[in-house]
Amino acid sequence: MTRFRLAILDDYQQVSSDYAPWESLLDDDVKVTVFSAPFVSEEQAVAALAPFDIVVAMRERTRFPGHVLEALPNLKLLVTTGMNNAAIDMDTASERGITVCGTGGSPAAAPELTWALLLAFARNLVAEETSLRAGGWQTAVGFELEGKTLGIVGLGKIGTRIARYAKAFGMEVLAWSQNLTEEAAKAVGARGVSKEELFRESDVVTLHVRLSERTEGIVGEEELRLLGPEGVLVNTARGPLVDEAALMRALEEGWIRGAALDVFDEEPLPAGHALLHSPRSVLSPHIGYVTHESYRQFYGGAFEDVKAWLDGEPLRVLND
Known part of the structure; x- marks a missing residue:
């Protein structure tokens, strides 16, 4: 039995x-x-x-x-x-x-996927591959990471690895979280700044904090507008860290350059979801740990x- x-x-x-x-x-x-x-x-x-x-x-x-x-x-x-x-x-x-x-x-799975999504967005890899397989050729002009500024929200185990990747690519690194000290930021070669400064000064912002009551919606319309029309948001942490409605408006109306996302409010992402049709985005189906x-x-x-x-x-x- x-x-x-x-x-x-x-x-x-x-x-x-x-x-x-x-x-x-x-x-x-x-x-x-x-x-x-x-x-x-x-x-x-x-x-x-x-x-x-x-x-x-x-x-x-x-x-x-x-x-x-x-x-x-x-x-x-x-x-x-x-x-x-x-x-x-x-x-x-x-x-x-x-x-x-x-x-x-x-410890390596999620940080590596984060960097893969950022590189894919920067060099338009998804659109270029789609064009190539359809018989086309080059369709757009990408951008380089060297010389850009990366803002990291959350400088824990994953954020610390991301800081090292960014340094290897010749990027300046900013960091912010609710409990981050200047000493902790300096220890990984980052400059600790306020949340407002991070979104205003960064070319790319990537999220690496745990989802909790105090971090839910930590990125909303204000932060996305600060990031600006040349800024890129990367989220491989948890979908609800970002106000999804504000993000979709940001993509549709051009508040930001684009987004690279592995996580969403609802998973699996339903067929027909608006994000699937959002411009200037690279999406993956929550494979950060897969x-x-x-x-x-x-x-x-x-x-x-x-x-x-x-x-x-x-x-x-x-x-x-």
Whole structure:
């Protein structure tokens, strides 16, 4: 008789079994079910997950607010990839006796994707490739990064790597966050400035702060207008950091030069969404952490968490 039922969520590429031996959990009387398609609503998620004792969530692809957790009577272990997940109500999980565990991750995946998007935007790579494959040739004139100013919002682990990349490309680096000190900025070769100065003086602004109540909407109309008609916004952090309506107006009306985005308010981005048709933009489907190296950490770590919990010694507990 099966002791536990385990759900692996949002395995978009159907690769979770490539990175961890989930089938071996049968020896522990654990039945594993993989969900590759996203749930379209909280109601659908609750209906599908109600029988499960263990859930492995891929980042914030599926949300677990308090009322969802309360509707999952069998849930005992919730594993999130990474060590932070703003989509899980930790207090409710603790109140209901649900253990929440995390995993490691790749420090290079998101910064590299950030730089790839910036380079793609600067040299019009998407439009040029589309033209070439359609039988055309050169269609526009790009710009160089050397000599430009990069503004970094959030100088943590990812922002610090971005600062190093920018220096290697011959860029001046500005930095701002709500808690950033001048000493911390200088330590990575950046100049600490105010938020207003950063958006006014930068040619490119890239976002690398965690989403929270105080950072939601941290970039709005005022900041986009300060960035100006030659400025570029890059966001590989979280969609709600930016006022999406203001950003779409900025792209349509030319307040800024353009945007390179990997994250959105609603994910997956619905067909027909206005951003899909916005001019002067390069878009990718939240692939900042989607690498072999990252998935080995995510799925491998999740498997370790499940095995440790089954043995009564949970690892990397986030809601002690």
